[in-house]
Amino acid sequence: MRVLRTKGIWAGAALAGVGLAATPAGAQQAKATLEELSVTSPSPIVPMTASGPGSGPPLGVLPVVTNTFSPVTVVTADQIARDQPRTLGDALSDRPGISASTYAPGAASRPIIRGLDNNRVRIQENGVGIQDVSELGEDHGVPINPLVANRIEVIRGPASLRFGSQAIGGVVSAENNRVPTYIPANGVSGSATTGFSSVDNGRLGAVTVDGGSGNVAVHADGFRTAADSYAIPGGIQRNSANESQGGAVGMSFIGDRGFVGLSYSHYDALYQIPGGEAAESRTRLDPRQDRLLARGEYRPLDGPIAAVRFWLGGSVYRHDETGLGEDGVDGIRATFKNREAEGRIELQHVPVALPFGTLTGALGVQAGRRTLGTAGEAGGLLAPTDSRSNAVYLFEELGLGGGLRLQAAGRIEGDRSTGTATAFPGDYLPVEGEEPLAFGRRRKFAPKSVSFGALQDLPYGFVASLNGSFVERAPTAFELYSRGAHDATETFEIGDANLKKERARTVEASIRRAEGPLRLDATGYYTRYTGFIYKRDTGIRCGDDFASCGNGDELQQIVYSQRNATFYGAEIGAQLDLIPVGNGFAGLDAQYDFVRAQFDDGTFVPRIPPHRLGGGVFVRADGWYARVNLLHAFAHTEIAPIETVTPGFDDLRAEVSYTKPLDPGVYGMSEVTLGLQGRNLLDDRIRNSASFKKDEILLPGRNVRLFLTARF
Numbered sequence: 053m054r055v056l057r058t059k060g061i062w063a064g065a066a067l068a069g070v071g072l073a074a075t076p077a078g079a080q081q082a083k084a085t086l087e088e089l090s091v092t093s094p095s096p097i098v099p100m101t102a103s104g105p106g107s108g109p110p111l112g113v114l115p116v117v118t119n120t121f122s123p124v125t126v127v128t129a130d131q132i133a134r135d136q137p138r139t140l141g142d143a144l145s146d147r148p149g150i151s152a153s154t155y156a157p158g159a160a161s162r163p164i165i166r167g168l169d170n171n172r173v174r175i176q177e178n179g180v181g182i183q184d185v186s187e188l189g190e191d192h193g194v195p196i197n198p199l200v201a202n203r204i205e206v207i208r209g210p211a212s213l214r215f216g217s218q219a220i221g222g223v224v225s226a227e228n229n230r231v232p233t234y235i236p237a238n239g240v241s242g243s244a245t246t247g248f249s250s251v252d253n254g255r256l257g258a259v260t261v262d263g264g265s266g267n268v269a270v271h272a273d274g275f276r277t278a279a280d281s282y283a284i285p286g287g288i289q290r291n292s293a294n295e296s297q298g299g300a301v302g303m304s305f306i307g308d309r310g311f312v313g314l315s316y317s318h319y320d321a322l323y324q325i326p327g328g329e330a331a332e333s334r335t336r337l338d339p340r341q342d343r344l345l346a347r348g349e350y351r352p353l354d355g356p357i358a359a360v361r362f363w364l365g366g367s368v369y370r371h372d373e374t375g376l377g378e379d380g381v382d383g384i385r386a387t388f389k390n391r392e393a394e395g396r397i398e399l400q401h402v403p404v405a406l407p408f409g410t411l412t413g414a415l416g417v418q419a420g421r422r423t424l425g426t427a428g429e430a431g432g433l434l435a436p437t438d439s440r441s442n443a444v445y446l447f448e449e450l451g452l453g454g455g456l457r458l459q460a461a462g463r464i465e466g467d468r469s470t471g472t473a474t475a476f477p478g479d480y481l482p483v484e485g486e487e488p489l490a491f492g493r494r495r496k497f498a499p500k501s502v503s504f505g506a507l508q509d510l511p512y513g514f515v516a517s518l519n520g521s522f523v524e525r526a527p528t529a530f531e532l533y534s535r536g537a538h539d540a541t542e543t544f545e546i547g548d549a550n551l552k553k554e555r556a557r558t559v560e561a562s563i564r565r566a567e568g569p570l571r572l573d574a575t576g577y578y579t580r581y582t583g584f585i586y587k588r589d590t591g592i593r594c595g596d597d598f599a600s601c602g603n604g605d606e607l608q609q610i611v612y613s614q615r616n617a618t619f620y621g622a623e624i625g626a627q628l629d630l631i632p633v634g635n636g637f638a639g640l641d642a643q644y645d646f647v648r649a650q651f652d653d654g655t656f657v658p659r660i661p662p663h664r665l666g667g668g669v670f671v672r673a674d675g676w677y678a679r680v681n682l683l684h685a686f687a688h689t690e691i692a693p694i695e696t697v698t699p700g701f702d703d704l705r706a707e708v709s710y711t712k713p714l715d716p717g718v719y720g721m722s723e724v725t726l727g728l729q730g731r732n733l734l735d736d737r738i739r740n741s742a743s744f745k746k747d748e749i750l751l752p753g754r755n756v757r758l759f760l761t762a763r764f
Contacts, residue, residue, distance in 0.1 A: 109566075111711060112672040112679065114627040114641065116566040116573045118515040121459050121505035122209025123562050123575045123623070125150065129202050129243075133761040134709060134727060136199065136247045136256060138277050138296070140175065140224055143198045146683060146703075148645040149575070149623030150206060151661040154740045155190040155541075157751055158252070158279055159294035159323030160337070162186055162194060164742055165206065166577065166621060167647040167660045168221030171528050171585070176215065177226045180345055180365035183392035185424065188434075188530050190744055191330075191540040192388070195319040195341040195369070197296060199245060199258035200273040201226045209503070209519050209560055213463045214416055214445050217499040217525040220556055229262055231313040231347045232269035232304040236262055238716075243763045251731075251755035252282035252292075267305055271315070274299030281324070284750040285735050291331035292749075294323035302345075312348035319343075325540050327748035329606060334382070335375035335540055343367035358402040366393035373428075373540050385539060386428040394420035406450075413448035424529060429596060432536030433545060435472035435490075437529035442466045455509025460502070467497040467526040471533035473549035480546060480590055480611060481602045488598060493533070493549050497526035513567050519560045527551040531585055531612045537596045541744060544594035544607040545587075551614060555582040569629040569637075576622045584617040586657060589694045617657055621647035627670075636673030641681065642666065648690065658692035659742045662700065677727075678708045688741035698741035704733040709759075716764060724762045731755045 109115050109128070117124040125147050137143035141152030141161025151164045165173055170187040175194055186192040198204060205225045212219040242261035248254065258275035278295040281288050297320060304313025320340040325331070345365040351358060373386040398416040418441075425436040445463035452458065473493035477483055503521035510516055534547035562575040587610045595604030623645040629637035643666045649657035668681030683705070688698040709727025716722050731752070732738060738751040 110636075110672070112670055112677045114571045114573070114625060116564050116571050116625075118564045118566045119507075120211065121457075121507050121517050121519055122207070122211060122560060123149075123564070123573060124208070124211075125206040127198075127204040130725075132198055132201060132204070133243075133245050133725065134707065134729065134759060136245065136249075136757065136759055138197065138199075138254075138256070138279075138294075140194055140196060140198060140204065140226070143204050144206060144224070146666075147206070148573070148625045148643045148664075149621070149647075151740070151742055153190045154743050154751060155745060156193070156294070156323055156325050157282065157292065157749075158254070159296075159321065160186070160191050160193040160325075162190070163206070163224050164661060165208065165222040165224075166623075167619060167649050167657070167742075169742070171218055171531065172221035172525070173224060174212070174215050174219035174222075175224045175226075178228065178231060178345060178347065179225070179363040179396070181215075181392070181394050181420070183343070183365070183367040183390065183394070183422075184339070184341065184369050185371070185388045185390050187528070188388070188424075189538055189541050191325055191337065191373075191538075192371070193321060193323060193337065193339050195298075195321075195339055195343075196226050197258070197275045197277070197298060197319070198226065199256065199275050199277075200260055200300075201228050203227050209505070209521065209558075211461075213461050213501050213503060213521075213523070214418075214447065216418065216420075216441065216443065217463075217465055217467075217501060217523065218528070220523050220525045220554070228273070229260070229271050230273070230300045230302045230315040230317060231345055232262060232264065232271045232302055233306075233311060233313070233347075234262075235264040235269045235306065239263060239265055241764065243761060245759065245761040247757055247759035249279070249755055249757040251752045252279040254279035254757075264306075267307060269304045269306055269311075269313070271302040272300070281326075282752040284753045285737050289326045289749055289752075291324040291334060291336075292326040294321065296321035296323075309353070310348065310350035312346070314344070314346045317341075317343045317345070327745040329542055330375070330540055333375040333377075333539075335373060335385075337371050337373050337540065339369070339371040341367055341369045356401055357399055359400040360397070361400070362395070362397045364393075364395045367391075375539075384428060386426065386433075389425050389427070390422065392420065392422040394418070409450045409452040411448060411450050413446065416445045416447075418443045418445070422529075429537065429539060432597065433538050434530055434534055434536075437469065437471035437533060439470075439529050440468045457507045459505045459507070462503075463499075463501045465497070465499045465526070467499065468494065469497075469526070469529045469532055470494045471529050471549075472535075473533055474535040474546075476535075476546055476598070480592060480609060482599045488535075490535070495527075495532060495549065497553055499524035499526050499553055510563075512565070514563060514565045514572075517560075517562045517564075519558075521556075521558045521560075523556045523558070525554040525556070525585075527554070527585060527612075534612065536598070537594065537607055539596070539607070542607050543587075543610045543744070544598075544601065544604075546609065546611045548612050548614075551585060551612065552583050554585050554614070556580070557582075569639075571627045572625070574622070574624040574626075576620075578620040579618070581617045581619065583614040584651075584657075585612060585614050586617075587611075588613040589658070589692075591694055616652045617649060618652075619647060619649045619657075621645065633671055634673035636671070638669070638671045638673075641668055641670060641679075643683075650690075656690045656692050658695055659744070660688070660690065661740075661742050662686050662688040662698065668705075675711045675713075676709070677711070680704075680706045685738075696747055698739050698746055699737070701736045701738040702734055703731065703736065703738065706730045706733060721762045721764045724760070726760050727758075729757045729759065731757070 300317035302315030
């Protein structure tokens, strides 16, 4: 066999923190260039421009990633600037296969991938977990503002193994330059965006700046958003106002063979919880997070190791839940605190020439620790817990020639969760004169996961892939040890300290095409779960303590339970250029997605997104972009016991924008984009079948938004 090395300059940054770019070939900073490796990383490559991360494909073109074994959804910088989402759920909810929890629209809305959310969807920033408590309750917001992201990526399938078993459903990654990985060609670059939305009097602004010289690169960003309670058909959704602000600073040293950098970021917000008792008591949350993130890369001149990369992050998070108590006095009712640290190091070996192909890959080690606690009225929900995890993983890819590539991946974890277990009666009803026994408990798990995939280039630019995986997931601390009231979500949650590992066996097939007049991204999948962990509504209603269960009426009693389940579905996105217009095209786009999720007895898994079908027309030419699109959600009738049917809806959208290139020497800017976008133009009554509060709240009504973005 032969060890291969190739010379060159990086032209891209590997997706999800797999590889870090220096400057592109057009930028003349010799010290910032790194040797290119002829390796296909577990994630795709995203284009760069001479001034930093590029916006991917041309404006309005469907971004399709074809060099990954599993489908990857990409939201580009241009799309973020046009949509101006305030949460990751807002940014992704209309993408095929992805929806959102929308518990507090515009403030607390986590992505849902193929019907999976919370503990099965990892959210990260620049390769490190976001380290919040958003997976503990749907009312908890994610401390990421998409406005300062260069792109947002959703990774499914084998590539998610590198991030942990809690990514069994996928990974949502916000990528930005907070730890600088390049020096702008002109010494400084950046962007500024602002906008106004009519449905909630929403105001926002965000600025990012990158700069540097010699070997030093620096970054700074900041954002602020504010919105009143939003309008719905026929009125106002009470108690739905929100605001957020934050920013980051970072600095890196970039040398001939690598870089190392550090960033500090701060996030704080204040938002209200609409619907039901939360609105009556004027419930509001104020998440705050301080976060440190370090990244680095070194590429030896020779030897078996092509690159060494590391990611290290830690944060302190807290939020208070404030509202009116039973005495009518406004005050802090509950507090959630989270301290967390995570580190990961990867060794990428040099490509190895075998008689039948070229082998590339990486070996990684990951470790993390998390302490989580609650206080106030939520103090009974979860006593302090301590969770630790250590893992080793391996990715190998074999290129066989003829456009055929094979990939195998494996991961072994050691998870430990320490907390206070509670022995509740089997019927989850109190026994007069007896309190459930509480005692210290430590659970240890060793999840093991493997995946295999094949990727084949086809004629006319099509690429087909087939993947199979077996993934185990350890139950989380709050699935094991929850034991009390969570007023903001109006639930009384009961964990099960005897839960076993969750196992998923998945087969997935895709066909994709990224270039030419037809762009296509289509995937079908089938997953068989053994011991699927879910929140089961017992039908019992509780007050603020267990003694009230069966007699209370405020809170749904939710028990973490396990059953075997089957998920299958499909997601399709397509775009076709039809008629040449100026230097661009007029064309059609379309999308469809569905997920069907059932337990073995034929009943349905709760809170699953509906079937959705959409399509429209677009024009992009001479700096102009215009689009009209209708997304129809069918009525969701495949409901779990105690759930209610969710009516279908129609979301009519329209947009027009113009991008003008400018002379930076004259205007101080390289381009400016001005546009107008409309959402839910039919003012339809939209309810989210995946939301705990879908019977209590409507999503925003007709909205028109003006946006402006300048780049320099």
